[in-house]
Amino acid sequence: MQSRLAVIMFADIVGFSAMMEADQAGTVRIVRALRSDTFEPVISAHGGEVLKRLGDGWIIAFASVAACVDGAMQAQKALLSVPGVQLRVGCHIGDIVQDDEDIYGSGINIAERIQAETPPGGVMVSEDVYRQLSGAAAGALKEAGVFRLKNISAPVRLYQWRPADQTSANTGEATSIAVAAIEHAPRDADTAAIAGDLREQLFVRLSRRTGIVVYDALARDVGDATYDLRSRLRVAGDRGRLSLTLVLRSDGRPVWSESYDRSTADIFDFCDGVLERAESDLRLQTNAFDGDRLAHIPDEALSVSELRSRAAQLFYRVSYESWIHGRNLMRRALQLNPGDGVALAMLAEAEVMLAAARYEQVPQDLSEELARGLDHAIEQNPGSDYVFWARGIFRVICTDDIRGARADLESSRRNNPAYTEAHELEGHILMAEGDCAGAARQFEVFQNQSQNPLLPNRLFLNAVALYCDGRAGEAMTLARRAADVRPGDRVLHAMVSHAARAAGDDETAGRYRARADGLVPAPSICARAPLVPEPHQDLVQALARESRPG
Numbered sequence: 001m002q003s004r005l006a007v008i009m010f011a012d013i014v015g016f017s018a019m020m021e022a023d024q025a026g027t028v029r030i031v032r033a034l035r036s037d038t039f040e041p042v043i044s045a046h047g048g049e050v051l052k053r054l055g056d057g058w059i060i061a062f063a064s065v066a067a068c069v070d071g072a073m074q075a076q077k078a079l080l081s082v083p084g085v086q087l088r089v090g091c092h093i094g095d096i097v098q099d100d101e102d103i104y105g106s107g108i109n110i111a112e113r114i115q116a117e118t119p120p121g122g123v124m125v126s127e128d129v130y131r132q133l134s135g136a137a138a139g140a141l142k143e144a145g146v147f148r149l150k151n152i153s154a155p156v157r158l159y160q161w162r163p164a165d166q167t168s169a170n171t172g173e174a175t176s177i178a179v180a181a182i183e184h185a186p187r188d189a190d191t192a193a194i195a196g197d198l199r200e201q202l203f204v205r206l207s208r209r210t211g212i213v214v215y216d217a218l219a220r221d222v223g224d225a226t227y228d229l230r231s232r233l234r235v236a237g238d239r240g241r242l243s244l245t246l247v248l249r250s251d252g253r254p255v256w257s258e259s260y261d262r263s264t265a266d267i268f269d270f271c272d273g274v275l276e277r278a279e280s281d282l283r284l285q286t287n288a289f290d291g292d293r294l295a296h297i298p299d300e301a302l303s304v305s306e307l308r309s310r311a312a313q314l315f316y317r318v319s320y321e322s323w324i325h326g327r328n329l330m331r332r333a334l335q336l337n338p339g340d341g342v343a344l345a346m347l348a349e350a351e352v353m354l355a356a357a358r359y360e361q362v363p364q365d366l367s368e369e370l371a372r373g374l375d376h377a378i379e380q381n382p383g384s385d386y387v388f389w390a391r392g393i394f395r396v397i398c399t400d401d402i403r404g405a406r407a408d409l410e411s412s413r414r415n416n417p418a419y420t421e422a423h424e425l426e427g428h429i430l431m432a433e434g435d436c437a438g439a440a441r442q443f444e445v446f447q448n449q450s451q452n453p454l455l456p457n458r459l460f461l462n463a464v465a466l467y468c469d470g471r472a473g474e475a476m477t478l479a480r481r482a483a484d485v486r487p488g489d490r491v492l493h494a495m496v497s498h499a500a501r502a503a504g505d506d507e508t509a510g511r512y513r514a515r516a517d518g519l520v521p522a523p524s525i526c527a528r529a530p531l532v533p534e535p536h537q538d539l540v541q542a543l544a545r546e547s548r549p550g
Helices: 016-022 024-036 039-045 065-079 106-116 135-140 189-207 267-293 304-315 320-336 341-357 364-380 385-399 402-415 422-433 436-448 455-468 472-485 490-502 506-517 534-546
Strands: 002-013 049-053 057-062 087-098 123-126 142-147 156-161 175-185 212-216 227-236 239-248 253-263
Touching (some): 002 016, 002 065, 039 065, 057 065, 065 123, 106 123, 106 156, 341 364, 364 385, 385 422, 422 436, 455 490, 455 534, 472 490, 490 506
Parallel strands (some): 175 212, 175 227
Antiparallel strands (some): 123 156, 142 156, 227 239, 239 253
16 A cells, blocks of 8 residues: 555546436547547646546546646646536645555545536635645636535635636636724723624624635735725714724725614623624625626536525525526536535525415425435534524425424524524524514514615515514505515515505505506515414415416
């Protein structure tokens, strides 16, 4: 048995199984051509040693980091002229152990995991590889962010290259945010300590997000950052205000700003409360940044993480068509990496919400597929607030597993006590348990999120809870806010009419009924089927009729 340190390349043919199913003989010819005419000759010319052919991929060793990365780029460029085939290439440095039968080593496993995060036609390398590069090769690689790779305990920072026709001034490196010190007043020790704690938590929570790079402005030069996150804390009497502003460094222009006020009678409650709201808003902003960065790249050229970013942006458009597109992107992501936990969770969320938008149940066979996928997602991402939230949503809506949903709620909050979406899950659980007043309090948390594109849905859920709690007038007010934001949504207008009728406001009921009648029945993401106690099933049945043509 021999052991050596090497630069390891793991290359994989994109969509190989589908290619074989569609045209087995043609696919075999493509693989043979890769070995004899295109891929392997380029790799060999750069000093690469093919350690193992995998049918749909290769494990290759290099003695030089520069030769490995340049060989990967040149091979991918050569394949641009070959129709019908794309590779993904991941590179890492590690030990290779080889005997008479096989090759082993954690470096090979990491290179394979890196390959799974690579965009079709692209190259992705670990930070260990990147640090040993210089010159043109280093300049061609752009920071892609920090990734949690399957079965790898520590997060890994990766750097990416893609062909010139898939890059522009907007793609380059992943969006980066420099977190500056929080200015504070009064300038005393207690306020300084609060400001320090808030800044540390903001930095940690932003760092959890994929698709962006977060810099500590107090620890390094951040001249290459895309945005500054500037913050100010003001404490006066028993009130505190945290103000956040994202500033585009290239021209000093503020692109987003928000303030969060709360009582400081309990300073821990103050910090938890403002962080919860701030993190939710920053999550929306960072998703938008990453989606904008990739806007010109076609779906089929995106990596798994990029597909997730695009799907998230599509979900925020809150239309039935955009959710179908996002669902389809998650199907593609899982073709590229069947074990990607976040993609599995996003697929489940999309399927559940699309069925609810049609006021239908998720089909049994699909429900079983989603349940298996969510369990796998939990195994792969046990520290994720979102993945537990997604399984909880699935359990409470699709399987009536209230106990399981509540356990997932607790796990989501344990992973991130400030995860705002947990209030939605708890609201659904309380509605299923018949506690409509408690559910209304949970949904009420979202009312002040004016920049949240999902606000109309949250207002609708709150309105339904209030309606079921016998507070039809309050329900009418919230449903009207939602309908005014989404004037083309027939179901929302019908909800206003139902609530107004129950509140004795016949004039408003008639006006919104007429508006609803003037709109085409269609599935509604904003007013998708709510969970309600049994005595109020007639409301769900009435709303269902508004979502179905004919």
